[in-house]
Amino acid sequence: MKTMAISKAFTLIEPGSVVLMATNDGEKNNIMTISWSMAMDFTPRFAITTGAWHYSYNVIRDSKVCVIAIPTLDLIGQLVGVGTCSGTDTDKFQKFGLTPLKGIHVRAPLIKECLANVECRVIDIVEKYSIVVLDGIEARQIDC
Numbered sequence: 252m253k254t255m256a257i258s259k260a261f262t263l264i265e266p267g268s269v270v271l272m273a274t275n276d277g278e279k280n281n282i283m284t285i286s287w288s289m290a291m292d293f294t295p296r297f298a299i300t301t302g303a304w305h306y307s308y309n310v311i312r313d314s315k316v317c318v319i320a321i322p323t324l325d326l327i328g329q330l331v332g333v334g335t336c337s338g339t340d341t342d343k344f345q346k347f348g349l350t351p352l353k354g355i356h357v358r359a360p361l362i363k364e365c366l367a368n369v370e371c372r373v374i375d376i377v378e379k380y381s382i383v384v385l386d387g388i389e390a391r392q393i394d395c
């Protein structure tokens with residue numbers, strides 16, 4: 252084996268499940284793409300990495316809820332699109348042809364086109380590492 256740049260070592264590990272995170276700031280829905288994601292236990296506890304430089308982060312910090320949506324492979328184009336523009340000036344549901352569904356427990360929307368959706372509550376934010384810890388409250392998957 253040859254050596255590789257240690258600065259690139261994170262790329263060996265980082266692409267956990269690439270998910271979409273849906274939020275609602277009290278007025279409008281939004282979505283962001285998250286590839287820094289992990290399950291933390293054999294419980295509905297998850298962690299994502301994001302920070303104050305993103306509009307979505309400020310929404311989940313204030314609202315304390317979000318929906319983690321698991322995309323299908325054919326949503327790859329939308330996944331990249333959603334992750335390269337901001338909800339501050341873009342209605343991403345409209346732009347990328349995605350459909351918001353009402354959540355049961357949280358004001359953030361589910362994404363109809365996704366394989367599964369988990370309504371989540373923010374239980375901790377580890378600011379030093381920009382880690383947001385989530386507890387899943389309710390999960391729904393497509394009926395196939």
Ligand SMILES: Cc1cc2nc3c(=O)[nH]c(=O)nc-3n(C[C@H](O)[C@H](O)[C@H](O)COP(=O)(O)O)c2cc1C
Nearest residue numbers: 283284285286287301305306307334335336337338
């Ligand atoms: C494939 C992909 C994966 C991404 N993963 C993350 C991530 O794990 N954490 C993060 O903070 N941003 C991540 N981003 C960047 C955000 O999704 C992106 O900046 C997004 O536009 C923020 O949206 P907002 O301004 O509406 O909150 C990713 C982008 C792409 C394209």
